[in-house]
Amino acid sequence: MPVHNRYLAYKRDTSHLVYWVTNTSNNIIRKMAAAGGEPPDLFNKSGSATISQIVSMSKLIAQHIDQVPSLIYRLFNSVIDARSAIHAVFQQMAAYNPDPEIEKSNASHRYFIDALTEAFTILGGQTWLENGSQKPEDEQDDIEEVLIANKFHALALDDVQADEIAADPEALVGEHESASAPATSSRQNQRSRGKGKKGKHGKKGRNQKHQMPKKVEPSAVPLESYKIIEAGDSGLVTEYLMAVYELLSECIDLRAYLQGIWRDVAYENLNSAIGGAVSNMAVSMIKRSASAMFVEFPGDDSFDKVMNTITRGDPDKAQGMFQLDLHSIDKGDGSIKKVRGVDVDVREQFFIHTFHHLLDFVKDYQATRSGKPTKRMLTEIDGWDPRFDLSQASNIDRIKWRRAYIINWLYDLVNVFSSVVVQRNTLKGQHHAYEKVDWSIQGPWNEHRRLFGLNEFAGFITSLAMQKPGTNIESKISVHHVFQLQCIVDAWTVSRGWSISGLKGHIIRTSPRHFRPRRDVDLFLDRENQRFGRGILQAVEMVKPLLERDSMLHGQPNRHKAHCDILEDFQFDFVNWLGESKYMYGLKTIPPSRFSNSNANGLWEYSPFLCGVGLMEGLELAYLVNMVIWDRIPEPFLLVHLHNMLVQKGYIAKPVGLFASLEEMLPTSFFVDGKPPATNFDQALTARIDQTGGRRARFERRGIRSNVARSAVDIHGLLDLSANRFFTTKSNLVLYRQAEWDVDRIPDTEVSWPSLLAMSRLSSVKQITDPLTGARTLQENDIVKRARAAGINDADLIWMASSVGQLSTKDPIPSTILESLPEGYSMGSLDAPLLKKSSPGILSGRDLLTFVKQDVLDDVCGSRPLSSLNLVWVLARFLMLFMQVEDRLKELRNPLWTEAYERPDSSLKWEKRVTLAVMALSESSQHHGQEECLRVMAAEFEKSRMGWMQHIYWDDLATSREVRDRTEKDEEPGDDVCVSM
Structure with a gap:
């Protein structure tokens, strides 16, 4: 699993290092015992070791092996490096504000660094550095292979064979060894390879095996x-x-x-749903980092505890203890030079202002729990002016204005979110104790929609x-809440022209003239019906009578009742709780x-964030509910197959754009293996249906998600696409939510190709060398397999894997990669300058x-815009198109139409429209009137282009280049500078 946090990377690397050292040392001890010698008292069963034991074990290893893997160095x-960097930080803290605990921690740091450096040197680390530590072939070492190989690796000891150990490992195990035996480096240094010495258990002969512990091994x-x-508590304090x-x-x-993202939303028309999605992922990153970091510090994971620790309990005294340094990077030799340093604004950059505002709001709300501020609070926040x-304001006045905004906005948030329970108490005489109500998204009140996008936080x-x-x-x-x-x-505040920079402090610019936080929400809903064919509310009004007409035409009044009900429910929620x-x-x-x-x-x-995450959830649900409905009706499925045949057979000279796009965007939904057929069109249709439901499969119309309703905990679970038969493709927004905004949890099988997430995954795929040709290639996984299927050769896959995060705008993209992309698709940031990574194959959270x-x-809104398509409008178009075809065929008394529509339903293998489509697509058995039917269909497709x-x-789709060119301007450093705290 990738690590995007330096502390977690440090913990991971430490675990790997200790694993290798202890198991390598244990292997040597086993073999020394098997050879009849007396091994040092270093055998380790627990997996934990003191720093002095690491040094002692390193000395033993250096005596018995010739080559240490480059990965271990x-x-x-x-x-x-990680410990040295943090040591420098806390040295600065101690120098500014002497503190016994910090000084004790610094001493622990120094001892740790010196001892580990000694072990590194003992094992030949300095020679490795001098000989060129970062050889390209070394970068592909597989950490698991290096570690596991040690378990059975035959070390070159005198007269000891590896198979002897493997054949009878238990023979090497005794009962006396301590789990945490102290290191005895002085004794160890006196021992020579293969010689037995007098120990505390007496003399042993050369052929007598030294008994090793039988208990659990590392x-x-x-x-x-x-x-x-x-040693002592200082280690835990240092780690914390x-x-x-x-x-x-x-x-x-x-x-x-994220300030840069929201600046793009306000000033550059970046869709706010993108800002919402990226923000959710950032919050998830912080939540995951904190959970992983504090697993060893139970009870110490609150924001309050974290802040008291870092500021030593006094933010004002901590001011000046931290500094942001701006460095320039020489483009020639890569050397780094400090340009200037700026003291960190502790209260601002450590979120202390916001934390205190949150506390003050909560305590004020608790005072009456009436939803109204206390008189004391009103003197601060009443009359807030957006x-x-x-x-023209001072920094202090801006912070006061922001404080009033936060508290007023939180009052509205809680009042709206709690309204359903409050009204049950006040209007219906119920007696819900507010402090005992489960307000979470898993609670019983979550079935009542009050908000979009921010329910968990609210x-x-x-x-x-x-x-x-x-x-x-x-x-x-917790930290992620703040x-x-x-x-x-x-x-x-960014939308009002005010942002915060660590280096520059308060940055003020002219507010964006035409920006409204609800801009994109209003386009999605189009409450005023100003843009025909665009807004989802109008689309629902259009499709409901078409579904009702279709029900009457088929003599089935309840044919679409479930579909209409769910669309009306969503329409109601969108009208009342999204944007307003x-x-x-x-x-x-x-x-x-x-x-x-x-x-x-x-x-x-007054909340671009709420509008962004609210719109994002609205787009998700609109996509999900339509995929569920499409999966239950035949029209989308049949029309795409008919369109493909009419194009292939020349009845339509040029593909109709919408159908061609659907074929490309949802290929596996419509076709077996995702490939549109060029012949045997009727078999391709029936095979796709039979593939998921058997020979006499029908499109289910009885209800929505009855098979998953019992297990679903919310509307997203109710609309789980995994229960669909045909339309199972997830939009990226749906995919990310299901992964709880942790993209590392998304399996390779669900990462779309092409995508930049797929490209980032390539960077961590193991590279292997062909023993015959010497050519390097990527070990096959699902993403590699799909990339090769798209026409990308191994050389270009290697190029992509090694280029992640290291590209510049001057780097040309191999033509084979460009040719493999769908028409109009751009690899986006593939050719954009990204932040340089500390090591290949590892992306920072920002990257x-x-x-x-x-x-x-x-x-x-880009090149694969599944979430941008108003699928309700498309469904209305589909229904109208089929009705027009049916009306024309009925008027002509076409034999295919009469065969499908005038025979009793009980005698049909499929429902009427499916039967008509199968006969129209048939090539193996020509039906009377088929030619006429196909020409009528082609004519209606042409009319409805x-x-x-x-x-x-x-109004339009964005291009990748437009977005790349407008990101991260004033507040962020360029490629030739970097910032560190």
């Missing part, structure tokens, strides 16, 4: 449990300080990146606010919006977001 280097210990034990520092560094870095001139904040006054809530607030609130606030809420019109017993003096819909109008951002853009662009939610 790199692990030593990585761990030493090979049975999980890899992640291997670690270096540091490292974890806290790196977590905050990650938060600061991702915050800066048009306040930030350019549920958490509401659960805090609804506790009784005086309840301790500080320990419940980080998410900071991102919500930043999205708003009933709250703006006033809900009985619920206090009015805190923004009523300027805009009663301020919850949405990964850069890749995923492009893939989200392609899905929402339509393309993808006529049915997207937006």
Whole structure:
């Protein structure tokens, strides 16, 4: 699993290093015992070792093996560098503000670094460095292979054969060995290879086997449990300080990146759903990093604890302890030179302002739990002005303005989210104790839609606010909660022209003239029906009568009842809770919006973040519900097959854009193996149906998701596409949500090709060398297999795998790669300058977001825009097209039509439309009237020529180049500079 956090990378590398050292040392000890010698008292069963034991084991290894794998040297280097970097940070902290605990930790750091450097040197590390440590072939060493190989590796000991050990390993095991025997390097240094010495158990003959422990060996210990034990409590303190520092560094870095994303939304028309998706992934990264870091520090994972640790309990005294340094990178030799340093604004960059505002809101809300601020709070936040001139304000005044915004907005958020329970108590006389209500998305009230996109966060904040006054809530607030609130606030302030830079402080620019947070939500919904064929609300109004007419034509009044019901439910929720809420019109017993003096819909109008994540969920659900409906009706499936045949047979001279695009975007939904047939068209149709449902399969119309409803916990689970028979392709937005916004959890089988996420996965695929030709290639996995199927050769796959994150705009993309892409597709950031990685094959969190951002853009409004297509409108077009064909064939009394539509249903193998399509597609048995039928169909396709662009939610689709050219301007350094804290 990739690691995007430096502390977690340090822990992983340490585990790998300790695994290799302890198991290599144990192998040597076993073989010395088997040879009749007396091995040193170093056998390790626990997987844990002190730093002095690591040194002693390294000395033993150096005496008995000739070559240490290059990968092991790199692990030593990585761990030493990580500890050295954090040591330098805390030296600066101690120099500015002496603290006994920090000084103790620094001493522990220094001892650790010196001892590990000694072990590295003992094993030949300095020679490795001098001889060129980063050889290209070394980079492809497989860590697992190197570690596992040690388990049975035959080391060159005198008169000892590997097969002797493998044949009778238990014979080498005794009962006396201690699990944590102290290192005795002085004794070890006196021993010579192959000689037995007098030990505490007496003299042993040369052929007598030294007895080794029978208890659990380190090979049975999980890899992640291997670690270096540091003396006393200082080791845990040091580890915790490292974890806290790196977590905050990650938060600061991702915050800066997301400000750039929301700047693009406000100033450059980047679709806000992209900002929402990328923000969700960043929040997920912080949540995962914190969970992994603090697993060894239970109870110490709250934001309050983290902040007290890093600031030593006093943010004001901590001011000046941290510095951001700007470095220039020489393009010639790569040398780095410090340009200048800036003190970190501790309260701003460590999110302390936002944390305190959140605490103040919660305590104020708890005071009455009425949804109204206390009088004391009103003196601070009442009359907040969204048009306040930030350019003329001082830093302090801007922070006060932001504080009032945060508290007012949180009041509206909690009042809207809690409204259903509050009204049950006040209007229906129910007695729900607010502090005991399960406000989470798994709770019973989640079935009532009140919000789009931010339900989990709103549920958490509401659960805090609804506790009784005086309840301790500080320990419940995690780092990712504060980080998410900071991102919500930043999205708003950036849209008002105010952003925060670590190097430059407050940056003020002219507000974007025409930006509205609801811009993209309004395009998606089109409440005023201003853009025919675009908005989803109008599309539902159009398709419902068509479905009802289709039901009457087939004599089945309930034929589409379930489809109409679910579309009406979504339409209702979109109207009332996306972009607007009933709250703006006033809900009985619920206090009015805190923004009523300027805009009663301020919850949405003043939150680009909420609009972005709300739109994102709306797009997901619109796609899901339509894929479910399409899977239950034959029209989309049949029309794509008919279109393909009419094009192949020349009845249509030029493909109709919409159908050609659907063939390309959803190939496996329509065709067996995803390949449109060039002959045997009827067999291709029936084979696809039989492939999933048997010979007499019918398109189910009885209901929506009855087979998954019992196990679903929310609407996303109810619409799980894995239960579909045909339309199982997931949009990127759907894919990311199912992975809980952790793209590393997405299996290779579901990563689309081409995509930049797929390309980033290639960088971690093992490269192997053909023993005959010497050519390098990638070990085959699902992504490699699909890339090869798309026409990309091994040389170009290697190029792609090794180029991730290392490209510049001058690097040409191999022609075979470009030729393998679908028409109009761009590899996006493939040819854009990305942040340079510390080591090949590993992306930082920011780098990964850069890749995923492009893939989200392609899905929402780019080159593979599944989420941009108004599928309800497309369904309406499909129904109208089929009705026009049927009306014309009925008028002509076409024999195929009469055969399919006037025979009793019970005598048909398929339903009417399926039967008509199968006969029209048939080549093996010519039906009377088939030619006439095909010409009628072709004529109706020609009349209804339509393309993808006529049915997207937006005015246009974005291009990859437009987005790349506008990202990260003022606040971010260029390729020739870097920033470190």
